[in-house]
Amino acid sequence: MEKYWKALSTQDKIKFILSIIAGILVVIFATLNWKDAQIDFIFKIIQVKLSIAILLSAVAGYFISFLFSYLKQLKNNEEIETLTKKIEKLERKIEKQEEIQQDAE
16 A cells, blocks of 8 residues: 555545545535435435435445546547557658668768
């Protein structure tokens, strides 16, 4: 864990700490609201503890944001790979031109 922490940038460390604080606040908020609540889904109404509903909503929100972040990262990785190949192709082209110039001299 120490190795992981040292590898993080300052911005990532701040995000990590804020995520932990947000999680703790959600748990505190949920435990303070330990009452029954009705949740009205489109086709069914269920009775649950408000705390459970809050925690499930927070977890669902986390996973949804993680999914979008992951998809964005995949798109960025794909773009990086495409651009890297393009750079390599251009570098080979430059090398060939340099060889032709050296042979001409």
